[in-house]
Amino acid sequence: xxxxxxxxxxxxxxxxxxxxxxxxxxxxxxxxxxxxxxxxxxxxxxxxxxxxxxxxxxxxxxxxxxxxxxxxxxxxxxxxxxxxxxxxxxxxxxxxxxxxxxxxxxxxxxxxxxxxxxxxxxxxxxxxxxxxxxxxxxxxxxxxxxxxxxxxxxxxxxxxxxxxxxxxxxxxxxxxxxxxxxxxxxxxxxxxxxxxxxxxxxxxxxxxxxxxxxxxxxxxxxxxxxxxxxxxxxxxxxxxxxxxxxxxxxxxxxxxxxxxxxxxxxx
Ligand SMILES: Nc1ncnc2c1ncn2[C@@H]1O[C@H](COP(=O)(O)OP(=O)(O)OP(=O)(O)O)[C@@H](O)[C@H]1O
Numbered sequence: 096x097x098x099x100x101x102x103x104x105x106x107x108x109x110x111x112x113x114x115x116x117x118x119x120x121x122x123x124x125x126x127x128x129x130x131x132x133x134x135x136x137x138x139x140x141x142x143x144x145x146x147x148x149x150x151x152x153x154x155x156x157x158x159x160x161x162x163x164x165x166x167x168x169x170x171x172x173x174x175x176x177x178x179x180x181x182x183x184x185x186x187x188x189x190x191x192x193x194x195x196x197x198x199x200x201x202x203x204x205x206x207x208x209x210x211x212x213x214x215x216x217x218x219x220x221x222x223x224x225x226x227x228x229x230x231x232x233x234x235x236x237x238x239x240x241x242x243x244x245x246x247x248x249x250x251x252x253x254x255x256x257x258x259x260x261x262x263x264x265x266x267x268x269x270x271x272x273x274x275x276x277x278x279x280x281x282x283x284x285x286x287x288x289x290x291x292x293x294x295x296x297x298x299x300x301x302x303x304x305x306x307x308x309x310x311x312x313x314x315x316x317x318x319x320x321x322x323x324x325x326x327x328x329x330x331x332x333x334x335x336x337x338x339x340x341x342x343x344x345x346x347x348x349x350x351x352x353x354x355x356x357x358x359x360x361x362x
Contacts, residue, residue, distance in 0.1 A: 097158060097251050097283050098123050099144065104153035106139060114139050116307035117153070126274060126284040128294040128315070131304030132329040137287045138179070140304070141254045144285075145176040157252070172201045175245035179256040179287075181229075181237040190216065190232070190240055191225035197248040208247070215247035218276070220269055234261040242273060253277050255286035259293050271297045295319060295333035295349035303328050316349055 104118040114136045129137050142148045144155060146167045155163040162170060175197075178184040187193040194212035199205065216222055219239040224232065229240050238261060245253060258270050267290075274297060277284050288294050294301055294315060301318040303311040305328040311318050319325070319332050322340075331337070332347075335354050339347040348354035 096124055097281065098156075099252065099283060100154075100156040100159075102154040102156065104140075104143065104155065105151045106136075106143060106148065107151050108139075113151075113307055115143075115150075118308055120302065120309060120312065122283060122285060124278065124281055124283055125299035126278050126297065127286070128298040128301045129285065129287045129304060130289070130291070130294060130301055130328075130330060131310075135304040135328075136307055137304050138256060141176060141256060141285065141287060144252070144254060145174050146170040147176075168200075171197070171248070171250075173250055174252045174254070175248055175250035176254045177238075177242050177245050177256060177258065179260065181234070181241035184241045184244065185229045185237060188228055189225065190221065190227050190229055193229055193240055194244045194247050197244050201248055211247045211249065212243070215243035218246060218273060219243045235263065235266050238262070239266075239269075242270070246273065246277070250282070252283040252285070255284075257287055257289065259288065259290045267293060291319070291331055291333045292335075292350070295336070303330065319349065320347065 099122040101118050101120040104115050105113060106115040107113050129140065131137055139148065143150055146162065146165055150163050154161050157173060185193055187196055191212055194215055195208040198208035198211050203211065216225065219242050221236065221239055221243060229237050232240065259267050262270060274284050298315050300313065301315045302309050303318065303325070310328055311321055311324055319336055322332055325332060333349055335351050336347040336349060339354065348357060
């Protein structure tokens with residue numbers, strides 16, 4: 096089983112202003128959502144996992160090996176990060192070249208890279224767009240290109256930074272299906288999210304970041320039950336849960352499907 100162990104992780108951009116203050120966590124193959132108010136340190140944390148930043152103190156162990164001092168190039172085979180803004184990631188002139196780039200960088204032949212790129216494009220719903228310039232696509236499709244570019248690399252860890260931004264209902268459903276498929280392949284799936292309903296419907300575990308530490312950590316339902324603590328972190332419960340509590344139910348459901356199933360079974 097793949098694991099990432101975070102031990103006493105500290106990080107500062109500027110001396111005297113700690114962004115992460117001794118974080119301790121173990122991330123496993125349960126899909127993990129990282130939530131928390133703006134500026135809580137979520138993006139900083141995933142950049143540390145990807146090797147884009149170096150901890151000021153502490154360790155990041157991937158399958159037991161300390162990766163906190165490894166280069167981005169060495170880590171690229173194992174850890175994929177899909178940026179919040181696809182424009183920060185995409186630089187090739189065609190969709191196919193963009194998605195083939197990562198696989199070729201980690202040593203795949205051109206033929207193999209093309210094969211995995213076409214498969215990844217199919218998975219994100221962009222079959223047939225291979226020759227298009229990514230910047231001629233809309234933002235939501237460009238985000239899918241950036242997802243395909245990481246999926247094609249077949250890394251053991253796939254990190255998403257705000258994947259649902261600019262996605263409509265169908266786009267969110269597709270991202271949910273991609274995450275479930277990656278999890279089925281025993282990859283570690285981590286995502287930063289602001290959409291609590293999406294978290295409730297998609298993830299096994301949620302970690303609430305606040306003031307440089309994990310304020311809450313547990314299965315999604317137990318985390319979302321902690322209304323008062325969530326409020327301190329400026330987070331809302333998922334809408335279905337809010338509705339259940341407002342209606343006086345003791346049992347609160349994470350999503351409409353579970354609520355409706357309960358109602359039908361108890362009519
Ligand atoms: N390159 C940088 N130099 C200095 N400070 C930075 C830098 N990047 C981020 N910060 C600061 O670090 C803190 C944490 O930022 P970070 O982007 O990790 O938060 P976040 O939880 O991802 O927020 P958001 O939800 O808005 O993306 C913020 O106060 C931010 O202003």
